[in-house]
Amino acid sequence: MSILGNFYRISSAEQTAPNKMVANIRLNAGHPIFRGHFPGNPVTPGVCMLQIVKDIAEIIFEKKLELVSASNVKFMAIINPEKNPDIRLELTCTEENQRVKVSQIATFGDTVALKLNATYKILFQ
Secondary structure (H helix, E strand, C coil), X not given: CCCCCCCEEEEEEEEEEXXXXXXEEEECCCCCHHHHCCCCCCCCCHHHHHHHXXXXXXXXXXXXXXXXXXXXXXXXXXXXXXXXXXXXXXXXXXXXXXXXXXXXXXXXXXXXXXXXXXXXXXXXX
16 A cells, blocks of 8 residues: 555556566546645646655565665656646566666656656565
């Protein structure tokens, strides 16, 4: 269970190659986070997108993870959940030495919204 509760739901997820997964999510535009970020013009907080990537990586590896580092984090477009609630996340993941490395791209339509490289520590098996 995500700490984000019902902020989003996974519409579909499929493994497209041995280390690759595509997940489609739908943001809940009625979630209380959007009342404060920002009233009348909701914007998906970047930290929530980072949590979604972690949540999906945990599903892929079936392990609890903790973010160790994030590099090349690029928020490239504002995600308004009222206009673009459907987000596609493409993750390329590798596991080695109790670490999970993730390279991720999030898009809505033809627009790239987020690119990220992250390393997570495996908390427990």
